[in-house]
Amino acid sequence: MSDQQSFRTDVLTYFGATAAQVEELLVYNQNVFDHNTLTDRVKFPLTSESHIPAWEEYAVSAKVLGVFEVLKQRLVQFQFPIIEGISQTEAYQSATRRGVATDRMVATGLVLQEPEKLQLILHQSLAGTIPVLLTGNRKDFVCLVQALTKRNEPQPVPNSMGACIVSGFNNWDRIRQYRQQWSAENPANCSQRSWLAEFERLIPQKQLYQDKFIILSNSSYSNVSAKHIGLEKAQWQHLSLTIRLEHECTHYFTRRLFNSMRNNIFDELVADYRGIVAAIGTYRADWFLHFLGLESFPNYREGGRLQNYLGNPSLSDGAFGILQVLVKAAAENLQSFHVEYVSQLRDANIQPLMLMALTNLTLEELASLEAHFRIKKILDRLQKNWGVEMCNLVSLQ
Template sequence: MNLQEEAYINYLKHCYDVPNELPKLPLDDEPYVAMWQKADGKYVLDFLKEAFGLPVFNYQWENKEDLRISFAETLGGRLPVITTRSHRDFLYMDALLNGRENIRELPATVNAFTMQTKATNIYRHRIILLNFAPYSNISPEKMGIPLEEWLVLSQKLRLAHESAHYETLRLFGGMKNHPLDEIVADGFGQIAAFGNFYAERQRLFFGLEKGKDTCNGRLSFYVASIPEEERGKIYNAVNIVLDNVETEIQTRLSRQENKIKILTALAGKSIFDRLGNNDLR
């Protein structure tokens, strides 16, 4: 095995060390969450200006009246959630909370973050930022459901997805832009929105096609740091394990296992280990 192949294998071996014993769940809220509770009933931009002194009027908001603050209930405690109703406002809010004057352009497929804020007076607050849009930029026609229904399901997907990232962070000490983390998070997203997990639905969200080692969607965003010539191997590996994950999740749901059992099972086993005897080439 040459060094390039070894690096690729090591990449696929990423998973989380799950403690033998977990503390009482859910965990207590992080201290800053209490500050965000003061947002109740307030106009979002006014709250961010009054509470944290953020320069909210430096941006050309498209739908500022539709900005919302709520709270996610997770195994890691509650987390503030800011929801936008346009991709441009999503980019503005990302810039505002991170203390940047200029937005960073992101693909239309990216409409959610579990982010740690960097702006002055709000530094290191962990929040979820969501935009109201079709999940993974998948059209309602491809999903076979009306637009309004798909938008509602998309928000359920995003909220459960980002909550799962926060849970691996607080319970297992990390969260990554890695295919395994995305499978775990989308697993809970699918369960929240549809009550099940289907591999073919996940391929649609990722931009994969069964039996092919190419990607035309969201998964390519998470492997951008991998040499281009190696990405096909990762797409192939993810394609293979999705069927395995579908079987496992459906079995666990049929047993009525609770969330923490499913989370530890998914996050504690790498893509490499899930491949078993399948050929990685």
């Protein structure tokens, strides 16, 4: 057993986990961020990915036609309604798997309640520019999530879910544009047979046709009302949008830097940390616990976000109980650390390093009595490696 695993086991035992629960949680809380992929120092924000020019073109066209109309022309999923079983039809599979034109295939396309309120924002995040689709109401958000991540099937979307980052989206519009350019460059050899050979060469180059983007709702964050958070409705809606956007951008950050973006509570803790800090300039553990359904700990509120991250296979009830204790301790330790160094952590140079530092830890380490020491040690090392000069960072050295 490694020193880290032994330490994690001791922490879990300290918090009351049985041997079986320790085994479950060691697997669930395993750190899978691949830090070996980051071999060189990078500059933030990262260079934008290759799908951004296509979305910049969509944004330009949207100024004339509207976002919804443009996306209906470009993304095949917008050309199908949300109907149970539609993903199994020949028309849908031909369009989404082979890029066959949908003309005369379907009687109606995607239907939104307020299509005129759909916005396309090209947001500059730490991980580079990323397209954001912001809906005007909850039902339209659910509709877009179902169309773009659930194959236009009416699968349920939890009420506590107000954002979704889409990764590995096959954009047939980009493939069509690629074919047009290839045909123009090969006028004497652009037959259907030649194109099929070229298409086989294209398939491994996923950056040329797979997109990443974010779908956002404008509802209260984690389905928590302004009243329960102690704010006015308009103020909370504004803060909710910031938290939600930066939360999803943090998933994008870890995906680009460390090749990982999981449906896991530790990922959520890091992402909510970034979102809350971006919204109000500091971190509040009580907000995070409220978002999860742990505002009345040790009681858990059914419908809280925490139950969305039970893993596969799902944690046992006993392990879920220990997870709640870990999450509370980790959030409070993170707040304590942030408050102590809040002036330093406001520096734009240190903010991405803080996120990187957290990805080096596990939930057990962050929940432990050594949390401050472990965050500080990693942040010091990253600061040294990245050459970040901060006159006020003496207390971190």
